[in-house]
Amino acid sequence: MIDVRRWMPGVQMVTTYKTSWLPRDLVAGIVLTTLLVPQGMAYAELAGLPAITGLYTSILCLLAYAVFGPSRILVLGPDSSLGPMIATVLIGALGAGADPAEAIALAGMLGLIVGVLLVLAGVAKLGFLADLLSHPTQVGYLNGLALTILVSQLPKLFGFSVDGDGLIEETRGFVEGVADGKTVPAATVIGLLGLAVIVSLRRWAPRVPGVLIAVVLSIFAVVAFGLEERGVDTVGALPQGLPSFALPSFDFSDLGILVGGAFGIALVSLTDTISTASAFAARTGQEVRGNQEMIGIGAANIAASFFQGFPVSTSGSRTAVAQQSGSRTQVTGVVGAVAISLLLVFAPGLLRDLPQPTLAAVVIAAALSLADIPAIALLWRRRRVEFSLAIAAFLGVAVLGVLPGIAVAVGLSVLNVFRKVWWPYQAVLGRAQGVNGYHDITVYPSAERLPGLLIFRFDAPLIFANARVFRDRVREFARTEPGLRWIIMAAEPITDVDTTAADMLEELDRELNEQGISLVFAEMKSPVHEKIDRYQLTRTIDPAHFFPTLEDAVAAFRRETGAEWTT
Known part of the structure; x- marks a missing residue:
C-alpha cells in the first residue's frame, strides 16, 4: 500500500496542524504576498515572459509544494538565478522578439521537463547531484550571474531597450544608448530611487518590506506626476481571473536546447534548494530530506507548467521573510497563493501604474544579493587553486553565457575532484x-x-x-x-x-x-x-x-x- 504521508508531506502537516499556528501563518502569508507579487512579475520579465506569468507561476508552485514539499518553511517561486537561463533557452529556440504566446508555451514545456527530471531524480534518490557544484564554482557562477543580470536590466532602469544577446553585446548597447541620448530622465530617477529604497532598507531595516515600499511609492509617483506622459513605461492592466489550463507545447527541433537547458536549470534549482533548506533547517531544528525536496520542487514545476508558468526554485530571501514574519508551516505559502489569486480576480488593475524601471530595480537588487565579492576575496586568501576555479566559473557565465556557464561550473567542479584523486598528496x-x-x-x-x-x-x-x-x-x-x-x-x-x-x-x-x-x-x-x-x-x-x-x-x-x- 502506498504511504501517502511519505510522498505527500502536506497531508501529514494537515493531520498534525495546530490551530494556534494559524494566526502566524496568515500574517506571514500576507506579508509574503507583498514580496511575491512584484518579484514574480519582475522575474517573469527577466525570463523574457509577460509579467502576469510570474503571478500564475507563483500561485501554482506554492500550492503544489505545500502538498509535496517536505520543508515547513521553504518558499518557492520565480527566481532571479533561473530567469537568465530561461531567457537563454527561449531566445535560442524562438529568437529575440518572439510571440508571447509561443514563449509561454515553450516556457511551460521547459518547466515540465525540469519538473519530470527532478521528480525522477528524487525517486531514484539522486540528491547527491547537488554536490556537482562545489562552493568555489558556485560562488564564481553566482557572481557572473549577478553581473549578467545587472547589465541586462540597466537599459530598462534608464528607460530604453537594447538589441543584444550576452554580457558584452548588452554592455555595448547600454553604453551606446546612453551616449546617443536614449535615456528617459523620469524613468532613470524613479528607477534609481526605487533601487535606493530597496537596498537601503535591506541594509538598515531588513524587517521592513523595502520592495513593497518601493512599489507603492513608484505607483504613487506615476499617478501624481503623470510620468507616463514623460516616457515612463508601466506594467499596464493585468488580465483578470485565474490562469487557465494549457498543455505545454514545443517544436521537436527545439528538443535539444530544451533538454540541455532543463538539466542546467534542474541542477541550479536543486543546489539552491538543498543549500537553503540546510541553512533554515539548522535554525529550526528540522531534518533536510533531499530526495523528497526534489520531488516537491519537481511537482511545483510540473503544476506551474500546465497553467502558463515557467521553471521555479527556492528563494532564500522570501523564505527569510516568511520565517521573520512568524511562519510555522506550508500554510503560509497557501495563504500567499490565495492572496495573489484574489488580487487577480478582484483587483487586476491595482498594479497598472507600476513603472517598468521599478521592476528593473527589483531585479537588480536581487542580482546584488547574489553577488558575493567577500567570498571571492576569502578564497584568494585561503586557497589560490579554488580562487582560480571561482574566477573560471565567473568568466564562463560572463563571457560564454548562462547555460554554458553552468556547464563550465559543473565541469570545473568535477575536474577539481578528479585532480585531487589524480595527483593526491x-x-x-x-x-x-x-x-x-x-x-x-x-x-x-x-x-x-x-x-x-x-x-x-x-x-x-x-x-x-x-x-x-x-x-x-x-x-x-x-x-x-x-x-x-x-x-x-x-x-x-x-x-x-x-x-x-x-x-x-x-x-x-x-x-x-x-x-x-x-x-x-x-x-x-x-x-x-x-x-x-x-x-x-x-x-x-x-x-x-x-x-x-x-x-x-x-x-x-x-x-x-x-x-x-x-x-
Missing part, C-alpha cells in the same frame, strides 16, 4: 621526537628513519587515474634510496584499489622483488584487503607483508634487519 613518514606515531618528514625535517626502510603514504584511492603516478613515485624511491629493502605503504588513506591499479601493483611488486625490495602494506582497510585477495595479488605480494598497524610493520622490519633509528 604524498608523504614519506618518519618518527618525530615527542610525537606519537609516524609523520610527514617535510613537516618534521628532523624525524628519524630506519636504514633500508621507507614508509610511504598515498592519500587517495588507487585507481586507473593515479596508478601511473603511484608506480612512478615508488620506482623513484627504489632508484634513489640507498640500501632500500622494504617500502611500507601506510595504506589507511587508500579506500579502494581497482583492477587497473591491481595489475600495476602486481607488475610493480615483481619489479621491486628483482631489486631485492619488498612492498609491504600496513593499516589497510578490510574492504580493500578483500579486493586484494579477490584479485589474487598475494600470488606475488607475500601474504606475511600485510600488517594491522604501522608499528607492527616497523617492528617486523627491525626484527628481520636489526636496524636502528637514525636522523
Whole structure:
C-alpha cells in the first residue's frame, strides 16, 4: 500500500496542524504576498515572459509544494538565478522578439521537463547531484550571474531597450544608448530611487518590506506626476481571473536546447534548494530530506507548467521573510497563493501604474544579493587553486553565457575532484621526537628513519587515474634510496584499489622483488584487503607483508634487519 504521508508531506502537516499556528501563518502569508507579487512579475520579465506569468507561476508552485514539499518553511517561486537561463533557452529556440504566446508555451514545456527530471531524480534518490557544484564554482557562477543580470536590466532602469544577446553585446548597447541620448530622465530617477529604497532598507531595516515600499511609492509617483506622459513605461492592466489550463507545447527541433537547458536549470534549482533548506533547517531544528525536496520542487514545476508558468526554485530571501514574519508551516505559502489569486480576480488593475524601471530595480537588487565579492576575496586568501576555479566559473557565465556557464561550473567542479584523486598528496613518514606515531618528514625535517626502510603514504584511492603516478613515485624511491629493502605503504588513506591499479601493483611488486625490495602494506582497510585477495595479488605480494598497524610493520622490519633509528 502506498504511504501517502511519505510522498505527500502536506497531508501529514494537515493531520498534525495546530490551530494556534494559524494566526502566524496568515500574517506571514500576507506579508509574503507583498514580496511575491512584484518579484514574480519582475522575474517573469527577466525570463523574457509577460509579467502576469510570474503571478500564475507563483500561485501554482506554492500550492503544489505545500502538498509535496517536505520543508515547513521553504518558499518557492520565480527566481532571479533561473530567469537568465530561461531567457537563454527561449531566445535560442524562438529568437529575440518572439510571440508571447509561443514563449509561454515553450516556457511551460521547459518547466515540465525540469519538473519530470527532478521528480525522477528524487525517486531514484539522486540528491547527491547537488554536490556537482562545489562552493568555489558556485560562488564564481553566482557572481557572473549577478553581473549578467545587472547589465541586462540597466537599459530598462534608464528607460530604453537594447538589441543584444550576452554580457558584452548588452554592455555595448547600454553604453551606446546612453551616449546617443536614449535615456528617459523620469524613468532613470524613479528607477534609481526605487533601487535606493530597496537596498537601503535591506541594509538598515531588513524587517521592513523595502520592495513593497518601493512599489507603492513608484505607483504613487506615476499617478501624481503623470510620468507616463514623460516616457515612463508601466506594467499596464493585468488580465483578470485565474490562469487557465494549457498543455505545454514545443517544436521537436527545439528538443535539444530544451533538454540541455532543463538539466542546467534542474541542477541550479536543486543546489539552491538543498543549500537553503540546510541553512533554515539548522535554525529550526528540522531534518533536510533531499530526495523528497526534489520531488516537491519537481511537482511545483510540473503544476506551474500546465497553467502558463515557467521553471521555479527556492528563494532564500522570501523564505527569510516568511520565517521573520512568524511562519510555522506550508500554510503560509497557501495563504500567499490565495492572496495573489484574489488580487487577480478582484483587483487586476491595482498594479497598472507600476513603472517598468521599478521592476528593473527589483531585479537588480536581487542580482546584488547574489553577488558575493567577500567570498571571492576569502578564497584568494585561503586557497589560490579554488580562487582560480571561482574566477573560471565567473568568466564562463560572463563571457560564454548562462547555460554554458553552468556547464563550465559543473565541469570545473568535477575536474577539481578528479585532480585531487589524480595527483593526491604524498608523504614519506618518519618518527618525530615527542610525537606519537609516524609523520610527514617535510613537516618534521628532523624525524628519524630506519636504514633500508621507507614508509610511504598515498592519500587517495588507487585507481586507473593515479596508478601511473603511484608506480612512478615508488620506482623513484627504489632508484634513489640507498640500501632500500622494504617500502611500507601506510595504506589507511587508500579506500579502494581497482583492477587497473591491481595489475600495476602486481607488475610493480615483481619489479621491486628483482631489486631485492619488498612492498609491504600496513593499516589497510578490510574492504580493500578483500579486493586484494579477490584479485589474487598475494600470488606475488607475500601474504606475511600485510600488517594491522604501522608499528607492527616497523617492528617486523627491525626484527628481520636489526636496524636502528637514525636522523
